[in-house]
Each structure stands twice: as structure tokens, then as C-alpha cells.
Amino acid sequence: xxxxxxxxxxxxxxxxxxxxxxxxxxxxxxxxxxxxxxxxxxxxxxxxxxxxxxxxxxxxxxxxxxxxxxxxxxxxxxxxxxxxxxxxxxxxxxxxxxxxxxxxxxxxxxxxxxxxxxxxxxxxxxxxxxxxxxxxxxxxxxxxxxxxxxxxxxxxxxxxxxxxxxxxxxxxxxxxxxxxxxxxxxxxxxxxxxxxxxxxxxxxxxxxxxxxxxxxxxxxxxxxxxxxxxxxxxxxxxxxxxxxxxxxxxxxxxxxxxxxxxxxxxxxxxxxxxxxxxxxxxxxxxxxxxxxxxxxxxxxxxxxxxxxxxxxxxxxxxxxxxxxxxxxxxxxxxxxxxxxxxxxxxxxxxxxxxxxxxxxxxxxxxxxxxxxxxxxxxxxxxxxxxxxxxxxxxxxxxxxxxxxxxxxxxxxxxxxxxxxxxxxxxxxxxxxxxxxxxxxxxxxxxxxxxxx
Amino acid sequence: xxxxxxxxxxxxxxxxxxxxxxxxxxxxxxxxxxxxxxxxxxxxxxxxxxxxxxxxxxxxxxxxxxxxxxxxxxxxxxxxxxxxxxxxxxxxxxxxxxxxxxxxxxxxxxxxxxxxxxxxxxxxxxxxxxxxxxxxxxxxxxxxxxxxxxxxxxxxxxxxxxxxxxxxxxxxxxxxxxxxxxxxxxxxxxxxxxxxxxxxxxxxxxxxxxxxxxxxxxxxxxxxxxxxxxxxxxxxxxxxxxxxxxxxxxxxxxxxxxxxxxxxxxxxxxxxxxxxxxxxxxxxxxxxxxxxxxxxxxxxxxxxxxxxxxxxxxxxxxxxxxxxxxxxxxxx
Numbered sequence: 001x002x003x004x005x006x007x008x009x010x011x012x013x014x015x016x017x018x019x020x021x022x023x024x025x026x027x028x029x030x031x032x033x034x035x036x037x038x039x040x041x042x043x044x045x046x047x048x049x050x051x052x053x054x055x056x057x058x059x060x061x062x063x064x065x066x067x068x069x070x071x072x073x074x075x076x077x078x079x080x081x082x083x084x085x086x087x088x089x090x091x092x093x094x095x096x097x098x099x100x101x102x103x104x105x106x107x108x109x110x111x112x113x114x115x116x117x118x119x120x121x122x123x124x125x126x127x128x129x130x131x132x133x134x135x136x137x138x139x140x141x142x143x144x145x146x147x148x149x150x151x152x153x154x155x156x157x158x159x160x161x162x163x164x165x166x167x168x169x170x171x172x173x174x175x176x177x178x179x180x181x182x183x184x185x186x187x188x189x190x191x192x193x194x195x196x197x198x199x200x201x202x203x204x205x206x207x208x209x210x211x212x213x214x215x216x217x218x219x220x221x222x223x224x225x226x227x228x229x230x231x232x233x234x235x236x237x238x239x240x241x242x243x244x245x246x247x248x249x250x251x252x253x254x255x256x257x258x259x260x261x262x263x264x265x266x267x268x269x270x271x272x273x274x275x276x277x278x279x280x281x282x283x284x285x286x287x288x289x290x291x292x293x294x295x296x297x298x299x300x301x302x303x304x305x306x307x308x309x310x311x312x313x314x315x316x317x318x319x320x321x322x323x324x325x326x327x328x329x330x331x332x333x334x335x336x337x338x339x340x341x342x343x344x345x346x347x348x349x350x351x352x353x354x355x356x357x358x359x360x361x362x363x364x365x366x367x368x369x370x371x372x373x374x375x376x377x378x379x380x381x382x383x384x385x386x387x388x389x390x391x392x393x394x395x396x397x398x399x400x401x402x403x404x405x406x407x408x409x410x411x412x413x414x415x416x417x418x419x420x421x422x423x424x425x426x427x428x429x430x431x432x433x434x435x436x437x438x439x440x441x442x443x444x445x446x447x448x449x450x451x452x
Numbered sequence: 453x454x455x456x457x458x459x460x461x462x463x464x465x466x467x468x469x470x471x472x473x474x475x476x477x478x479x480x481x482x483x484x485x486x487x488x489x490x491x492x493x494x495x496x497x498x499x500x501x502x503x504x505x506x507x508x509x510x511x512x513x514x515x516x517x518x519x520x521x522x523x524x525x526x527x528x529x530x531x532x533x534x535x536x537x538x539x540x541x542x543x544x545x546x547x548x549x550x551x552x553x554x555x556x557x558x559x560x561x562x563x564x565x566x567x568x569x570x571x572x573x574x575x576x577x578x579x580x581x582x583x584x585x586x587x588x589x590x591x592x593x594x595x596x597x598x599x600x601x602x603x604x605x606x607x608x609x610x611x612x613x614x615x616x617x618x619x620x621x622x623x624x625x626x627x628x629x630x631x632x633x634x635x636x637x638x639x640x641x642x643x644x645x646x647x648x649x650x651x652x653x654x655x656x657x658x659x660x661x662x663x664x665x666x667x668x669x670x671x672x673x674x675x676x677x678x679x680x681x682x683x684x685x686x687x688x689x690x691x692x693x694x695x696x697x698x699x700x701x702x703x704x705x706x707x708x709x710x711x712x713x714x715x716x717x718x719x720x721x722x723x724x725x726x727x728x729x730x731x732x733x734x735x736x737x738x739x740x741x742x743x744x745x746x747x748x749x750x751x752x753x754x755x756x757x758x759x760x761x762x763x764x765x766x767x768x769x770x771x772x773x774x775x776x777x778x779x780x781x782x783x784x
């Protein structure tokens with residue numbers, strides 16, 4: 001294994017693990033605002049209790065998001081120093097802006113939300129929930145803007161020594177790639193949290209505990225999930241796809257396993273890309289659909305991989321192809337499940353259809369797989385570039401960090417994160433078992449209440 | 453930014469260090485954690501914001517420093533992870549084994565972090581062996597000397613590390629003394645007093661050692677004697693800590709401690725200027741704020757959002773600190 005491979009796996013592993021937590025908190029933040037709004041509208045303590053319960057789940061996720069997020073900001077320097085030196089003047093802006101504009105907001109008002117309900121009163125408590133939501137979405141935006149610059153660089157100029165300098169912060173923040181990627185990503189986060197809520201509601205209904213809350217969670221989860229999963233495909237997924245077609249046509253060809261240039265290009269549903277033979281093995285395709293999706297014309301020409309020099313192909317085409325198909329396939333399944341669940345909800349039969357409740361409950365892990373596959377699609381599709389078309393991945397890593405040291409810290413992170421996973425699941429399990437409701441908790445609030 | 457981090461996160465690190473020493477019972481430990489609970493991760497955010505600012509303003513120094521201090525940085529990251537989850541997860545389960553375990557993790561990680569931050573400052577002051585690419589890689593230790601072949605830990609950086617532990621212990625104990633009543637307050641004062649003595653000894657030692665071992669500092673202060681105001685103010689702050697805590701004026705004593713931490717860092721920064729990362733050997737003299745900074749457009753636009761952004765952050769902060777403004781004790 002060479003140092004570059006270690007550095008790539010290092011970042012991929014820590015980033016993937018990190019993102020398991022923010023995707024839930026970003027979505028959940030909005031759902032908690034919805035619950036708090038319902039509580040104020042209906043003056044029903046039930047919704048406040050539900051918001052408190054999800055606040056506790058949020059809190060655990062948030063802590064893990066924070067502690068696994070700190071290494072991300074440092075890793076640009078530790079493992080990708082050549083890239084940082086070249087691009088820091090540009091992407092350092094958005095990363096620092098995230099710290100200044102979002103972290104303070106989020107961390108301060110999360111504290112207020114979790115610990116200050118009594119002092120704040122209902123309206124200010126709602127505001128605290130809203131500011132946490134705002135902070136988490138701003139944070140997401142700055143990270144996506146950073147990534148978007150690497151996918152589609154804008155607002156910069158090249159210096160003589162090969163480094164980049166920022167020429168327009170406005171261009172950096174209004175990067176068309178960033179806008180659609182952000183919305184698509186946030187809809188993904190909404191689906192994750194909606195599925196989590198619906199799944200837990202279904203679980204409570206199936207075990208006949210906390211059933212009143214189970215119904216609220218299932219109802220809210222299904223409605224939010226249906227809306228978000230539809231928005232995830234159209235317009236956000238669609239526009240994201242067209243951005244890829246426009247700015248990274250070679251990545252699009254690899255995602256679809258399209259080798260030959262084609263008019264009326266087909267959409268591959270299933271098949272295995274065979275890079276050696278330059279073809280898609282055992283394909284099941286729908287003719288003309290790819291052309292239509294990309295250019296809105298059934299017979300439009302879509303460029304195949306062979307149109308591009310092979311040193312510009314993404315370096316792992318099969319993985320990219322599978323990641324993209326898993327993401328798209330799961331997205332379709334989410335819509336189908338939520339459509340059926342939504343129809344049952346409308347007919348008033350959701351809560352006593354065990355088969356549907358089972359389906360919702362078992363759906364819980366799949367949004368995580370879909371978002372991970374989605375990010376793999378984005379990042380593998382960017383290869384072989386670190387900064388698209390300008391800086392190749394192999395020149396970006398730290399020159400003085402040896403393979404052994406990189407591997408050592410990678411394994412260290414794997415061990416640390418394995419322990420964190422166990423801890424996380426254990427604490428979440430405890431919260432789910434305690435459930436929402438008026439019973440005394442030994443969570444942080446109770447500890448403070450005891451100390452008060 | 454780093455200075456704000458030192459003052460703010462400094463006291464919560466200090467609280468961590470004295471956590472096991474001062475608070476004996478579970479209720480007392482909860483009070484200590486409660487005193488930093490609403491603010492600690494906000495404080496830590498200053499570190500992140502500082503890192504981010506270094507990244508955009510001085511990308512070359514960020515890249516060189518972070519890859520060169522690879523091993524210690526990873527250790528710091530792991531400690532930050534452990535400390536964060538220790539604070540947050542401690543109270544999730546009411547079991548004596550569970551809480552005791554996280555208390556030890558919290559205290560240990562806090563002390564090691566204080567040591568690491570001190571040593572880090574020492575490394576930056578001493579300089580590193582930069583190569584032609586402005587890169588370097590330091591082993592954790594070599595022969596513990598400030599030679600051409602330095603390690604992360606040598607006698608100088610270790611001294612700074614211990615000075616940092618002592619100073620933050622004092623800082624944290626004064627915070628606890630200010631925030632609590634009764635037995636907790638008495639015990640915190642009993643920790644602060646010997647810590648103060650050690651801090652005085654180490655501070656005086658450092659004020660002698662630094663100009664002797666790093667002639668750059670001596671020259672800079674000889675050139676601009678007005679800079680001496682910083683070390684003098686630091687000593688004044690220390691004197692204030694003693695006088696005011698004797699008089700029982702804990703908030704003022706804590707404030708003096710803040711002055712001490714700030715002016716010591718200012719003294720180091722003044723002597724260090726204009727270097728960010730000096731070279732200890734080789735043809736280069738090192739990375740300075742001129743050679744490592746980003747384009748002037750980047751800096752200007754950065755300042756443009758940075759100042760209102762910080763003002764905004766400051767306003768949230770006042771909000772949060774107001775929430776912990778009252779004194780805590782185990783009974784109320």
C-alpha cells in the first residue's frame with residue numbers, strides 16, 4: 001500500500017463515519033422545530049414531550065458529530081498538506097466561515113435548547129430549536145460549498161507558484177454546483193431523520209409501548225419522508241445530475257457504465273461494468289431514458305467514456321457505478337415505501353397494518369447506506385482530480401508523512417470509532433427503551449435537575 | 453483567536469485537571485461539570501475557528517505545521533474526542549462505575565491536552581527543520597535537546613508543557629472557586645494556592661530561559677523594549693491573583709488569571725513576530741506572516757465577514773455565560 005492510498009482511505013473512512021451523525025441531526029433539527037411548532041399551536045404537552053425525547057437523541061448524535069468532525073478539519077493539513085497549501089486560500093474561507101457562523105450558533109443554542117426549557121419559556125425555547133436548525137443547515141452549506149469548489153472550481157485565479165487565490169467570495173458561495181448539491185444533500189438528511197422517526201414510531205406501535213408517541217412519530221415521519229424523498233429526486237437530484245452532465249461528463253458516463261458515445265442513450269438499471277472489455281456486462285436497460293434525463297430530448301447524444309482520454313477516467317469505475325446505482329435504487333424504494341405508507345395514513349389504517357409498520361422499522365439503516373453511496377458517487381466521480389481539472393489527487397497528499405505513520409493513525413481511528421459506535425448504539429438503545437414521556441430520566445436534564 | 457481559546461478553554465481544561473482532586477462525591481463532580489457544561493463545547497469551537505482561520509489566512513503555515521506535527525496532532529485529536537464524550541456521556545447512566553470511569557477519562561485527557569498545548573507552543577517557538585518544500589516531519593522525541601535534530605518533546609517544550617499544566621490548573625481552580633460555595637470552594641482555593649507557587653517559579657524560569665535559548669526573542673525585545681510590557685503585565689497578573697484571592701475576591705482573582713494567560717501568550721507572540729514557523733536549520737529562515745499568507749483579496753474579504761461574524765458569536769456567548777452566571781453548590 002502506498003502513502004497516497006493510505007491518505008485517501010484515511011479521509012474516506014473518517015469522513016464517512018463522521019457523516020453518519022450530522023445527517024441525522026440536520027434533518028432532526030427541522031423535525032424538532034416542527035414538533036415545537038405543533039406544541040405551540042395545539043398547546044398540547046404531548047408534542048413538547050416528543051420534542052424533548054428527540055432532543056435527547058439529537059444530543060447524543062450531536063456530540064458524536066462534533067468529536068468526529070474535529071479530525072476532519074485537521075486532516076486537510078495533516079494528510080493533504082500539498083493540497084492545503086495550494087487551495088487553503090480558497091477553501092479555508094468556507095471552512096473558517098463554518099466555524100464562525102455556524103458552530104457558535106449551534107453549540108450555544110443547543111445548550112439552551114437542552115438545558116434551558118424552564119427558564120426560556122415556550123416561545124424562546126422554540127426560537128432556540130429554530131436557531132439550532134439554522135446553525136446546522138448553515139454548517140452543511142459551508143461544507144458543501146467547500147466540496148463544490150473541488151468539484152467545480154469557481155471564483156479563483158492561479159498564482160505563479162501553482163497555488164490558488166480567491167478572487168470572488170460571492171462566486172464561491174453561489175457556485176451552481178453548491179446550491180443543488182446542498183439541497184439534494186439536505187433532502188437526504190431529511191429522509192434519514194424522517195425514516196428514523198417513522199421507524200421508531202413503528203417499533204413502539206409494534207411492541208405496544210408508548211403507542212401515543214408511536215403514532216405521532218410514524219405520522220410525522222411518513223409525511224416528512226414522503227415530501228423529502230420526492231424532493232430528493234426532483235428537482236434536486238435531477239438538477240444535480242444535469243450539473244454532472246454539464247461539468248463532469250466523464251463522471252456521468254462512468255456512473256452509468258456508458259462506454260460508447262450514443263444517441264438515445266439507455267438508462268442502465270442493472271449490469272456490471274467491465275472496464276477491461278470496455279462494456280457493461282449483463283445489462284438490463286431502458287432505451288433513450290438517460291438522454292432524456294440529461295438533455296430533455298429522447299435522442300440527444302450522451303458522451304461515452306471512450307470519448308475521453310483514459311487518464312481522465314475516474315480511477316475506480318465499478319465502485320462509482322455501483323455506488324451510484326445503490327443510491328438511486330434506494331431512493332426509488334424510499335419513495336415507494338413512503339407512498340404506500342402515506343396512502344395508508346390517509347385512509348387511517350397506518351397504525352394497525354403490521355406489515356407496513358415492519359417495513360418502516362426495517363427501513364431505518366437504508367438511508368445511511370444511500371447517503372454514504374451518494375457521497376461515494378460524488379467523491380469517486382471527482383477522481384482523478386482533487387480540484388476538478390486542475391489538481392490531480394496524487395499530488396495533493398503530505399509528502400513527509402510516511403506510509404507507516406498514516407496507517408498507524410488510520411488504524412487508531414478505526415479502533416477509536418469502533419468503540420464510539422458501540423457506545424453510541426448502547427446510549428441510543430437506552431433512550432429508546434426509556435422512551436418519551438413524563439417518567440424521571442437519568443439523562444443530562446435529570447442530572448442537572450438533581451443538582452439544581 | 454488562539455488566545456481566546458487559551459483563556460476560555462483554559463479554564464475548562466483546568467477544571468478537568470482538578471476534577472478528581474477537588475470534587476470527591478458524585479454530586480460535587482456534577483456541579484463542576486455543570487459549571488462548564490453549557491460553555492465547554494462553545495469554548496472548544498474557538499480552537500476549530502482558530503484552525504480554520506489559520507487555514508484560510510496562512511495556508512502555507514497550516515499545511516506545513518499540521519503535516520509536520522502529524523503524530524502529536526493525532527494524539528491531540530484522540531484526546532479531544534475522549535474528553536468530549538466523557539463530559540457529555542458521563543451523566544447518561546447513573547452508575548458509580550460508569551461515572552467514575554468517565555471522570556478519570558475527563559481528568560486524564562484534560563491534563564494531557566494542557567501538556568500538549570504547552571509543548572506545541574514550545575515547538576512553534578523553538579522552530580522546526582524545514583526542508584526546501586517548507587515541509588518537515590518531527591518524531592515524538594530524539595535526544596531531548598534543542599539541536600539541529602529536534603523532536604516534539606525536548607527539555608524546552610516539556611518545560612512549557614508543565615508550565616501550561618500548572619497555569620491552567622491555577623486558572624481552572626480559580627474559576628471553580630469563583631463559581632461555587634462551601635467545601636468545593638475551599639478545596640479549589642487549596643489547589644489554587646500551591647498551583648500559584650509553581651506557576652510563579654515556572655514563569656520566572658521561562659522568562660530567563662526563553663531569551664537565553666532563543667536569541668531571536670532577546671533581540672526582538674532589545675529592539676522594541678516596549679514589548680516588555682507583556683511579561684511585566686503577566687507578573688502583575690500573578691501578583692494580583694495572590695492578593696485578590698487572599699482578600700476573598702474570587703472573580704477579580706480569576707480575571708487576573710485571565711490577564712496572566714493572555715499576556716504570557718502575547719509576550720510569546722511579540723517575541724516570535726513576524727515568524728509563524730521559524731526554521732531551526734537549513735537554508736530557509738522559516739515561514740513568516742508575509743511568506744505564508746494568502747492573497748490580499750482573500751485576507752481583506754476574510755476580515756470583512758470575520759469581524760461581524762465574531763461579534764455575532766460574541767453575542768451568543770454573552771447569552772450562554774449569563775446562563776451560568778450564578779454561583780453553584782451541591783445544595784441549591
